[in-house]
Amino acid sequence: MRPPVAACVLLVLAVAAAVAPPAAAVCVPRNPKKGSGKPGSPAVPGPVPPKLTPPKPMPTPTPITPGGDLVKTLCAKTDYPVVCQMSVVPKPGQKLDAAAVLQLAMDAVRVKAEDAKKAAGALVADPKTAQLALGPLHDCMESYDDISYSLDQANKSMAAGDKDTTGTMLDTVRTDVDTCDQGFEEREELTPLMSKQDAELAKLASNCIAIAAAAGLR
Secondary structure, eight states, X not given: OOOOHHHXXXXXXXXXXXXXXXXXXXXXXXXXXXXXXXXXXXXXXXXXXXXXXXXXXXOOOOOOOTTSOHHHHHHTXXXXXXXXXXXXXXXXXXXXXXXXXXXXXXXXXXXXXXXXXXXXXXXXXXXXXXXXXHHHHHHHHHHHHHHHXXXXXXXXXXXXTOHHHHHHHHHHHHHHHHHHHHHHHTOTTSOOTTHHHHHHHHHHHHHHHHHHHHTTOO
């Protein structure tokens, strides 16, 4: 007796299902991360480079009008223009350039320092001068000598075109003036006997520094 046809068909399907290979599973990420490097994914922006600040331009010397009043032009750049014009007096017929104006201003400091040294020496020789003031007065006389030395070095540097040293020595002149006053300030019971001379010297020395800067000589 032959088996029914339907039973044979069911038997074949059962055997085929048992021997068939299983299907491969595929995983699909739900939310892919940005910048994963896969095609189609948005790129992550890189760090923003810092903005570079351009360097500040160096100050340029004051332009000097040819044929103009050079002394007046340069003295106008100082803190004491009236004192400057009164002390910077060229000789008749003297041809001036910026270096010559600075030289005249430095000469004015030298003359005033010599006068101050003589005044300090007179006080030292005066028997009425307080004994406690003799030490500071001697210090002042040394400071005035230092001013002359610093001016000599500034002259040499300026002639050699050494702007840095010229500026340094002019600054030293200004410092030497303060050294005299400091000797009296350290002794409160003393009257600053050289205050008038030092105030005048301070203005003249300051003018030299300003002239050198305005003329591009430092």
